Amino acid sequence: MARYETVIGVEVHAQLKTESKIFCSCSTRFGDAPNENVCPVCSGMPGVLPVLNAKAVEYAAKMGLATDCAVNPVSVFARKNYFYPDLPKAYQISQYEQPICEHGHVDVLVDGRTKRVGITRIHMEEDAGKNIHSAADNLSYVDLNRACVPLIEIVSEPDMRGPEEVVAYLKALRAILVYLGICDGNMEEGSFRCDANVSLRPVGQEPFGTRAELKNLNSFRHVQKAIEYEMERQADILDDGGTVVQETRLYDAAKNVTASMRAKEEANDYRYFPDPDLVPLTLNADTLARWKGELPELPAARRARFVAALGLSEYDADVLTAERALADYFEAVLAAGVEAKKAANWIQTELLCECNQSGTAPTACPLTPGHLAGLIKLVDDGVISGKIAKQIFPELFASGEQPADYVRAKGLAQISDTGALEAAVDAVLAANPAEVEAYRGGKKKLMGFFVGQIMKATKGQANPGLVNELLAQKLG
Template sequence: MARYETVIGLEVHAQLRTASKIFCSCSTAFGDEPNANVCEVCSGMPGVLPVLNARVVEYAAKMGLAVDCRVNLTSVFARKNYFYPDLPKGYQISQFEQPLCEHGHVDIEVDGRVKRVGITRIHMEEDAGKSIHSSAENASFVDLNRTGVPLIEIVSEPDMRGPEEAVAYLKSLRNILVYLGICDGNMEEGSFRCDANVSLRPFGQEEYGIRAELKNMNSFRHVQKAIEYEVARQTALLEDGESVIQETRLYDASKGTTHSMRGKEEAHDYRYFPDPDLVPVVIAADRLEQWRSELPELPKAKMARFMEGYGLGEADAARLTAERPVADYFEAAVAAWNEPKKLSNWMMGEFLREMNQSGKGATDCRMAPESFARLVRLVEEGTISAKNGKDLFQEMFLNGGDPEELVKAKGLTQISDTTALETVVDGVIAANPKEAEAYRGGKTKLVAFFVGQVMRRTKGQANPAVVNELLAKKLSS
């Protein structure tokens, strides 16, 4: 039995989807040429003054409202002082003693158990630049495009007790941010990233152990693997009678290990003080209520509605509402053809499979939701076979098209006419007398052979149900 309890707290940085930076008009576009989106303000030139982007305050406050935080009507920007080459001013504009949002929570579910994870605070801040190290040129470079890009930092309470809970919390946060439309949630591009504070303590002990902060995790899988490794590393140290050092560690995805980066800073190391160039942020109470009224239906509420309104099971409802574009696509299809369970089966099967195989999201799908509904209806009503429907689905997902026109052009209409199929079935039985005799002798599994032969002769257009009915009648006589 494990002797130590894992304690995890996460600091999540989410890039807000604004067109311009937090304190200047430079673009926030990702992937532009290095230092293409830089001005006197975000590069920290002497004598310039920052001007707050109002949209940043709105987006940050909406996230606070979505996770039941108290949104403070007055908050203050502070200078966080540290010296890195990618921080041109020598300080980062953030918030400290008076953040925008405090005391919220997110409910997560792991192994069928619901748990509440507290959120200590959500505050606004600017991103730093990016250092680029070239071993080939034996030189380092700085790209300031990200400098001044607006972020919110979401700081959790140390309420998580394992990597699975940490991942569930991250996924829940990301879903909320994407549903709100304030962050694209792209971990690979760094617009949604986290640092994990991990410590151990003997079971029953109230006092927290010494923590290590883990960085450089750009996927949910990396977060889980990094925490698992760190728990094992700290456990080994404690069981050998050694001490855990408070430090910042980097995760190496290629090796699945963490290694020391630097000693972990405390708040006093940053010498926070209110930024004299920025006045306090004051939000009118009626404006805050307006933002509250603009909040969309969030994932958990949508999931409950899908279960109650559409009669879906919990697993299907959870998966269909995990990503807002998928949920919106499904609802548009249901609006076109009110058969939610039948559409859900195709969404859970063909749709999600095609998304995974093609690497495309619901917004990249070339098939309109209405066309998807009509295609499923053609299959369900027996106009085309399920196999042909699945083949058409793949084509339409990637290229679009009208399902009825494609069925007609490809000659895929299913043959259900009993008289026409009876002639084919008679021909197949006559051509395979040994198999027919064996079937009558008790080898009933041979029916699959006969169905296959009929399908081959009709180029897959025969209605399987009618074929099976005819075969059962003909072979038993």
């Protein structure tokens, strides 16, 4: 592979989180019965007229503003003509020559370095329906619930040079969409979908090679695996003196291969022309300024603030800001008076572990930010040890009980009474005379053995700092 450089561009379709579809008032709810949310407009009946959803326009423009795009004061809807059973009009309403947003970028972190990925355009369009193929019935069905659902397509420049950069870019885009509240980012339900255009060229060559478009990529892991396979496939073809064919390929996750689907269309195959049923969309400067003022603190800015103001590492800040809900949870713990690094450590280890195992979002878990802050303070105040806190964390996560109440009810408070601990220390030293002699003879690593025995005798409730002090005094 060292002979070739990989060139990758990505097209992302993000479903906008509106209540109704882009050109009609039908619901965008996911999971309803087939063809429940359908009307004459989204089913393509003759003579009907589309009416543009203003909220979809706002969301599309905000994504452009968030990615440093130029938001065009005038954009035009076009008809993209092709035939497929799930497209009853035989054309898709999209944007072509005059999209709503152009010429932006996203900065992503890859292996500790910043990579800038250019955004060619962001345009609005309607989704198609869904074909359902039943082998049992030997029939195919069409569900039009998804037809006319509002999408934005985000087209990148061919700036990425490997699957790691693509995954980082996609995660950054998804985070921005979710931070803005305009897309839920659910890849399994198809709210965030991507196609990757992959080509190889000899190292040092300026012109791009022939690209293959990869579809059916519904997870970040699948994106990584599909691109890796495609890089190897194209390299084998070029090494054998062959020619890569421009085509669309489907990724089979079970076999970890890509397979040819169809020849890749060019823009002229779709016979784009302005949609005569929709007037040009115009946006004034005041509206754009208002929308820009409504943007939240975005992931990159929040990550930079966590590093500069809170002293977190780039890694910690990156993990905590990857999801808006997690960053909000972290800041709520800080607001309760906990040090940033301690909060970050507990969230990244204990909290995320429990969230992942239970499939629960941080905002939905019973352990509130206030409860986590309370648990950390119990450790800081010496009421319980860090070990005990980690042991009881899963139960606190599941129950949502106040940590202080739980510790009191279970009798888990740390033993910090010098008299009681001194008795425990004396008992352990008396029971292990050989180890005491060995320690005094120079085997200082036995200190850990003594501490462990005392913690065992006190069921983990002895104050570790005080135990170490007493041991040091008695062992000399």
